[in-house]
Amino acid sequence: MDAELVLTAAVDADTQEQEDELLALNSIFGSEEFVRDESRSAGEIRVCAELPADFTVVLKEGESLRQYQLSFLPPLLLTFELPEDYPSSSAPSFSLTCSWLTDTQLSALAAQLTDLYLATGGAVVLFSWVQFLKEDTLRFLDIYSVLELPSDEPLYDSPDLNAPLSEAAAPSQAPSTSDWGGADSMEAERTLRTSGNNHPSTVAGVSKHLQYAPSDRSDRGEVSNDGGAAAWSIHSRESPQNGNPASLTPSQTLLSQLLIWNAARTHNAFSATVFDCGVCFVGFLGSDCIQLPECGHVFCKACLTKFCQLQITEGNVKGVTCPEADCSATPAPSQVRCLVGEELFSRYDRLLLQSTLDSMADVVYCPRRFCGLAVIFERSSAAAQCSVCGFAFCVTCRKNFHGTEGCPKKSITKIQEAEADLPQSQEGLMGLWEDYASGSKKRQRLLERRYGRAVMQGTVGECLSEDWISSNSKNCPHCFWKIEKNGGCNMMMCTQCGQRFCWVCLTRLPTSRPGKHFDGSACSQYQ
Template sequence: MHYLRLPGLQVILVSPCSPLGASLSSPAGGSNAAELLYTPTLNRRRRSLSNTSSSHPACCEIAVVYCRAALEIEQGMFQSQNSTEHHISFLPPLVLGFEFPADYPSASAPVFTISSKWLTRVQITALCRRMDELWEENQGNVVLFTWMQFLKEETLEFLGIQSPLEIQSIESESGQKQAADVSGEKNKAQDLDPRAVQEVDARADILTQLLDFDEAQQQKVFDGKVFCCGICYSEKLGSDSLLFKECQHVYCKACMKEYFEIQIRDGKVQCLNCPEPKCMSMATPSQVKLLVGEDEFARYDRLLLQSSLDLMADVMYCPRMSCCMAVMVEPDSTMGICPACRYAFCTLCKRSYHGLSHCIATADELRSLRDEYISASEEGKKFLEKRFGRRVIQRAVEESFSTEWLKDNCKQCPCCGTNIQKVHGCNKMTCSSCQKYFCWMCLGALSRVNPYSHFNNPNSPCFNQLFQGMEMDEEGFGSDEDN
């Protein structure tokens, strides 16, 4: 359901022959001749009316164009859902096509059709019948200007259209979309006038058409204005400038072209934002394509796709370095299959798929796994236990604590690598595994015959260091226990 806010309408008379001006003359001539100034319409078409004989053939369009600066569209499928608001400045024109019969205005009214993209045939039929009534009231006089005044000033009031204006999608019996209802009232069963034409494709979305039309017209208005570039401070036409839609900042295309090309070459495709400091408005891909060359845009498109895929939780890359193809992963599944090389891999550890078996963690992963597990939430801990197994997690925690304790309290034997803890005694140590002697200070191997010569040799780095760091008793002697 869509809602439009319409404070007013404007009538435009368009000449089908001259794009620069328009005049409409009644075939009655004389004092009844009428001329109207032309305002360029944004949607000009010529419609021929079928099977009408006329001694004064003419065809002209009267476009009812909304041209105010504030229009809101609220979109929602059901009333219970939240609506989405859109602000537009232009609506597609309401078009009146007509021909003058030979006996107009003395006896016959102009033959006409009314077409619209945003009114239903029921509403257009009501307009047609009201115009017939206006002819009956003014029979014998020129009526075209009266019709135009009616379309200009009374259309919304006559149709009961109030703000906000509701746009309802109408489905045919076959289930295909046939039209769009722009009214807050329910459709009533009534005969439709063949002169009422609704120009809406059954496959088209009326909201999309309204937004596209408004964007095109705003671009035309923008192209005709003069702006000062925020970078080079030169005055340029809007047709030579680029507008960031979110922030409304304007820069000339020459400056933005160079800016975009530098960012794309550096791989910063997510940084094509407005150059204004602290402004986060982003350029659209269509704006980038308009300014840069084909090669630069191809690189931009590729990097933008890659960065977008990196943010998607259900997309991964093939672990094979020679492939790196994007892979779609099914929810609640740990298996990914590359569509290019058909490699099946585990989405958790990136190794070959191992079914229900737990992921194999390397030594480096085990060391980091403990910190991740300890700092994780309950949900995170359950995920890690599911991925690696509870026993692996417990072993990782225990081994990491053991490794840290050994690193802080033990030293390895220089001969066999066994971890040795010094509880007390001198710095001449005996390995409990290989029974070799070594120095606790420099971890050098000692002589089997005279291990103390290492501490008595003046040239030794540990000279007189036999009792260095040893805790002394109250009498100044160390423990008598052997190392």
């Protein structure tokens, strides 16, 4: 009877310690790191190993060597189940899953976790395991600053480390994307399972694992099996490569996934960090900032937006650079689009292309007025041919190509060259005039050199005025004076000759009762 009471008290004490430990883990880690199985004393923990500065991942491919610096690696997945006599007599049953460690390395980690439990003398150990995996994994495996990926590893199906923790062990779980960085499910997973009661946890989709089944423990928590040696049973089977590009080897696939994971986690870390804007010197979270990829300088979105909008509006697209003094780095096009919106970005894209073409000595423009597209020519030749309309012309006089004997006109004036290059569409002329009218003085001088000052100040404006008048006015049916309707009803009176007429059909209206025209007519007086 006394033995039963002692056993019951021990079981109750173990149960209470398990509950206290799980509650502590739940309060320490977030839902993305720890998930508890409420139906039993079990759960899952994701542990990200801490990396030293300038940590590099290396992949050897024959004679070539690919290496990348990483700040984050995918986590180790620790799945555990607590037996009834834990922590007094038995260690937790657990499995370790990781995409970038070999089976031998996982075996060494699992053995060390078991040793850590034995060293406690029957105390709770899960938090100590997590701290060890987080702080000492790389050092324990003699990985200091370089992680060499095996170049001949087979590719296996694996559990999705990006899925929620509670779903990672679900059978037939399909790969998914989650807040853990947005990367695809990690391939080439290796899982090591160890159990204190020969009842390992199950992790879905694992095609290769090491199962650790030590013998029964004595009351002192020791492991004994054939003189203290642990028995390791290795099982392996191959699985088809589902959904993997045929052009990538397993190691290349793993490397790409490590890079995707690192990029996603780096973005998350940047978003949660406070930076001082280099323009207004106010602190902002990274989620409200932009970091230029070339130089690494950080600015708040508001300041960088105003800076880019001003430069683009003035036509100074070459000035869309880093606002930092003496820094010529430029933001990425995607960053400019995000900052200024589609309308200004369209102008930026057009002006940037135009500016680039203007600076190229081997680019001329097709002299046909309905075409006017850029043409690349050989500088050793005087001939060019438009790839769109097929027109072959002399690059000196812009006339039909007249052979190789030399052009009688050795030069051509800027106005003549400009007249051939003027846009022929209404939209093109509007864009050119807007660029000239709102551009900086430097931009205006550049356009004047290309199209001619007289053309920019006279011809373009006149063309636009004529087109606008033609589109927004009608002729008086009596004296043919151009009239604009800016409001009111459709009964009009010409200010030149005094004739009343219908704006819709241009019918002359009588002096008496002119509104009778709209009664029972197809013309409406007020629409």
